[in-house]
Amino acid sequence: MQPLQFIVPLDVLEAIAPALPAVILVFVLANMATRFLGHRAHARQAREDEEITRYTPHTLTSGALVVASLLYLVVAPHGGMVMSVLVLGMFVTDFFEFEARQVEARNGMNVERPKGGLAASVLVLLYAAFQSLFFLIADVWTQII
Numbered sequence: 414m415q416p417l418q419f420i421v422p423l424d425v426l427e428a429i430a431p432a433l434p435a436v437i438l439v440f441v442l443a444n445m446a447t448r449f450l451g452h453r454a455h456a457r458q459a460r461e462d463e464e465i466t467r468y469t470p471h472t473l474t475s476g477a478l479v480v481a482s483l484l485y486l487v488v489a490p491h492g493g494m495v496m497s498v499l500v501l502g503m504f505v506t507d508f509f510e511f512e513a514r515q516v517e518a519r520n521g522m523n524v525e526r527p528k529g530g531l532a533a534s535v536l537v538l539l540y541a542a543f544q545s546l547f548f549l550i551a552d553v554w555t556q557i558i
Contacts (some may be wrong), residue, residue, distance in 0.1 A: 423487070430488040434545035437496065440478040441541045447471035447532050448507075452527060459518040467511060475504055488547060492544055499540055499553075503533035 451468030458465045482500040486493030510527045517524050545552070 414510060421554045425547055426484060426488055429432065433481060433485045433488065434492075434541065437478065437481050438538075438541040438545040440481055441534065441538050444471065444474040444478055444503075445538065447474050448527060448530060448534060450526075455514050455518075456524045459514075465511075465515050465518045465524075471507075475507060496537075496540060496544065499533070499537045503537050506530045506533045 445466065447470045451471040452504075454468050455465050478500050482493065482497045494502045506529045507527070510530050514524055516522075
């Protein structure tokens with residue numbers, strides 16, 4: 414008996430392991446959509462001189478993406494490590510860009526697009542698409558490699 418087997422139900426995790434890359438891809442796409450909607454809400458709040466608050470749907474999709482990538486790390490160590498590093502980098506970027514939006518609004522500046530978050534989310538999207546849609550290029554990939 415493993416001491417951590419009651420904290421992480423590995424049997425259940427192994428059952429959903431094949432679907433995790435697709436779930437991560439869906440979360441990345443949802444996160445990109447909520448990033449756009451959140452930026453729109455932040456720009457509106459800045460125009461109306463309101464306090465800029467976190468966009469709750471974006472926070473939820475970011476949290477779900479972090480949890481899903483960490484679960485993927487358990488079942489696929491190599492791909493999960495790369496995915497987790499990319500997702501956590503995107504998460505940290507979102508944190509600092511939110512602070513930057515608050516500074517811009519406080520100082521009466523134009524609210525810029527979250528460029529770092531967009532770049533990080535594109536990297537996560539590319540890797541998530543590679544992991545989940547690999548079966549589409551598997552034949553060509555094995556011929557090259």
